[in-house]
Amino acid sequence: MTPERPRPAVPTATYRLQLQPAFPFAAAEAAVPYLASLGVSHLHLSPVLEAVPGSTHGYDVVDHARVRGELGGEDGLRALARTAHAHGLGLVVDIVPNHMAMSPRHNRALWEVLREGPASPYARWFDIDWEAQGGRLLLPVLGGPLGQELEHLRPDGNVLRYHDHEFPLREGTEKLPLLQLLDAQWYRPAWWRLARTDLNYRRFFSISELIGVRVEDPEVFAATHDKILGLVREGVVDGLRIDHPDGLADPDGYLARLDEATGGRWTVVEKILSDGEHLPGSWPVAGTTGYDALRHIDGIFTDPVGADELTLRYRKFATPQADLGGQWEPTVRRAAYTVLAHELAAESDRLARTADRLVAASPDASLRDRAPWAVAAALRELLVRLDVYRPYASGDAARVVTEEAAREARSAFTVPEEADAVDAVRGLLLGPATPELQEIRTRFAQTASALRAKSVEDSAFYRYAPLLSATEVGGSPGSPAVSPADFHAYCGRVQRDWPATGVVVSTHDTKRSADVRAALAVLTECPERWAQLLAELSRDATDVPDGQLAWAAWQTVFGLGPASADRVRDALLKHVREAGLHTTWTEQDPAYEEAVAAFVAHGPCGAPGERVAELRRRLEPHVRANVLGTALTHLTMPGVPDLYQGTEAEYRALVDPDNRRPVDFPPDDPGEKGAVTAAALRLRARRPDAFGSAATYEALPAEGAAAEHCVAFARSGRVVTAVTRLSLRLVDAGGWRDTVLPLPPGRWADVLSPEREFAGSVPLANLFAPLPVALLERVDDGDGAGAA
Incomplete structure (x- = not known):
């Protein structure tokens, strides 16, 4: 048996795998040798506990005591862990303390509550208002009012059936007439529309299929965490990601209890920080899952002047409705x-x-x-x-x-x-x-x-759409750009306060992958060109449902590039339903949605879409600069980078479920991005001291006429990252000219082109000759000179 390689207590980099029946533990295990060679230190697994059958995400947990059978069960997880550990990889697991699936036939704890009511020992598990609804739990599962659905409700022994739903019957009620039987239960099957006003259990956001769990109760915490904590104690699991702590009654107390139970294992929380908000300093965690970093990374590749101009063009083109006014804050309100x-x-x-x-x-x-x-x-x-x-x-x-x-x-x-x-x-x-x-x-x-x-x-993210890349979790669409100075200040705070926090650019929840957003950011460097193209396209269009949808649709195909009409249509139907201006998930307007689908097919995904594709081809060098710059910044800034599956190569995806499709390992064509990613990850693995908690972060300002187009920083005096920002504006202004980047003392080798070395003040035209990014490693301990 291959001996285990040592695993760091704090990851140097994690790799997120989206487990599902189509990609179980065995498939993850088969990918381990490749992922280990990539340079990550830990695999980051989506939820592994028993979920609703067929679930493609695993956040609908039904049994905290069992590892999910559809993924290969506990034996499969342990086999994955053994293989990962043998290759020097640890496991980080996503856990879901806030909610469980509202699926009684799969959720035994909920089944017992429905059968026994508030007297059930499991009643304390769930956040139910028993004083409402006459002391019964409202179950919004009926397709229509009770009178219309009564014939489909059928007692069967000690079970009540409704289509594919099953509910337990209260003891002694089995032989009652149907209406009396229904009235005698601890629950009330009701029309699904009543969930909006009559629901008496806490749920996840507005999703009635997910019922809130009271983990603030010590007994509930123990019961719902025993399996995962056992896997942590045995060394099968090395770290945790906590889903949605904001839904909990007492996030502070929960995180303190979890930290004590895990012995202080590396843990990050899916905490969304608003602009200017800081993570509570008392929380015993390594930091967030990284959406705050995502906003700052995206922001430095967004032109502030162009973003404002794009917003003005959007208001003129899309003519937002009077109640929105085309302004961000009023839209949110x-x-x-x-x-x-x-x-x-x-x-x-x-x-x-x-x-x-x-x-x-x-x-x-x-x-x-x-x-x-x-x-x-x-x-x-x-x-x-x-x-x-x-x-x-x-x-x-x-x-x-x-x-x-x-x-x-x-x-x-x-x-x-x-x-x-x-x-x-x-x-x-x-x-x-x-x-x-x-x-x-x-x-x-x-x-x-x-x-x-x-x-x-x-x-609001779907109602206010001047720049779709800014409408991302943790983002600030009203002010999407981040100056280099603000980016460096943010990185300095992270290195000082949360050096082991998570850093992400693409996740299973991002509405657009990092590479799609990187392409869209280029539009802030040419807003006039974009608006002119859309004006020309609009003159030829006769079937545009509305201006806002058209603006979002054209941006979608620009960012995504060539793709099937089905992918674009599905994403845009989700867009208009979430926006809720013409159709919603619960009050769909078939005529409007048919118009959206027809417009997508004949416009963005039809012949007119080729004109958008042609613009993207002309702008491809600048898309490339943003894609590579985003990737390298993500992998070398303070914190622990988390790569989403497939994103080591160019990865273009839209909102879920588009971004949760299984990917190939290794990717078919890793390309330039794959080379940059692998080089950065292997450097992190080779020099963990340059990036860890004891590392330092130093901004490196460029000097010269084009200095604002370079973002550069040094890590612990051993590694330098330099990326090009706003490259289209740079070209329009005449290029790098005499702009130089003064390097810290010593000789510096180009990790991406090892034959090149630099020292002193390096002309950026030379530094960025092969690629719009550079990753340098110090190769001496003195102040020696090298070739420029």
């Missing part, structure tokens, strides 16, 4: 109002009832006697004004629920006396911590995080 009134109506109602009860019983008499509608309005007006996902117990809630937000919330009331409800609610959220106030603070935080995700990521 209006989307938030809609989400609270529709998708999260049940959560809003539960929060309002809790707040109304506490206000009515407040020991402060001045806070009492507030109308329930005013309390609900105060909550709504505060929620839509939060600019981060949620407050935390370890933080200052007043910095989230600000006085400025309260002032704006008061102004939304027409009667000043009723506006005092804002102060009453804010007092509940910010006053001294008491057990009585814990529920309202928890519910407010959980609702806030769901609202932010739904209103920004799943709505």
Whole structure:
């Protein structure tokens, strides 16, 4: 048996594999030799516990005590671990503490709750409001109102069947007439549309098929983490990625308990940081999964002046509806109002009832006697004004629920006396911590995080589309560009505060892969050319559903390049449903959606699309510069880079499920990007001290007329990264001319072209002669000179 190679406690780089029945543990095991040769230190696995049969993602967990059988079971996972460890690779596993699948026939714990009600020992697992719905759990599974579906509900022994659904019957009710039998259960099968207003369990965002889990309860934590912690203790699993901690009642307490249980293993959290927000310093984690890094990387390849011009062109072309105004912040605000009134109506109602009860019983008499509608309005007006996902117990809630937000919330009331409800609610959220106030603070935080995700990521990102590459998780579409100075400041903070945090550019959740976004960023360097092309295309088009959709569709095919019409159509149908302006997931407009599909087929994916493809071909050198620059920056900046499957080579993908397709190992044609990726990863593996927690980060400013077009930095005085930014603007301005990059002392070998060496101030025209990026390694310990 091959002896195990040593594995670092903190990864030098991870590689994400999207496990699914079409790509099980055995397929991952077969890819291990290639992935080890690539230079990563750990495999990053999507969820491995038992999920709904056929799931292509694994986040719909049904049994925390078993490794997923469809992937090969625990034996398959252990075999993968043995092979990975023998090749010097560790395993990082994605875990899902916030929710489980609402699938009773697969979810045994939920089955027992439906059978026994609140008396079930599993009832404490789930966040259910038993005081609502007459003490029964609403199950929004019926295709229509009960009267229309009654004939499809069929008792069968001790089971109630409805099409492919199965539910347990309460003991002793099996022989009752059907309506009496239904009324006698601990649950209420109901029309799926009632989930919007009547749901009485916490869910993941607005997805009723995923029920919230109460991991804040120590017994629930123990039961739902025993298997994964056992695998950690045995050394099968070396690190963890935590999915959606913002949905938890107590993220601070959960992460502290998890850190203690794992013995401090490397752990990152899927925490989305808003612009300017910092990860709570008290959290015992290595950092985030890296969306904050993604925003900064994308930002340096986005031209700020061109982005503003593109936005003006977008408003003129797309003529956004009057209620949107073509502005980012108002778009988010209006989307938030809609989400609270529709998708999260049940959560809003539960929060309002809790707040109304506490206000009515407040020991402060001045806070009492507030109308329930005013309390609900105060909550709504505060929620839509939060600019981060949620407050935390370890933080200052007043910095989230600000006085400025309260002032704006008061102004939304027409009667000043009723506006005092804002102060009453804010007092509940910010006053001294008491057990009585814990529920309202928890519910407010959980609702806030769901609202932010739904209103920004799943709505505003699809309504506001001047630059599609900016509409990414953690992004700021209103100000997509990041200056080199701000990028260097960010990297310095990361190296100082979170040196082992995750860094990503493509994930299973990104709406467009990094290479698609890199191409789209070039449009900020030629907004006039883009707008002129679209104006010409529009003159010839007769079947455009609306301007916003057309703008997004043309950008999609520009960023994606040649692709099947089916891929583009599916992504754009998701786009318009998420935007919710003409059609939605639950209220689809068939005529509009047919028009979208026809436009995609005859326009972007038809003959007119060739003109967009031709523009992309002319701009290909600048797309190339962005693709390679993004890749090298990702792999060498502070933090632990995580590569998504297939992205070591050029990888063009749209929103899920397009980005979750299995990939080939090794890639058929790794190309230049593959060479850059492998070189950077192998350098990280060879010189971990240059990149780890004790490393240093130093910005290296270029000098000369084109200095702003180079972003360069040194790691620990041993490695230098230099990339070209805004290369089209650079060409238009006359090229590099006399611009030089002063290197740190010593001789420096070009890792990508080892025969080349540099020292001193290097002309950038020479440095970037073969490629628009450079990766240098110091090859001496002194100040010797070398060839320029």
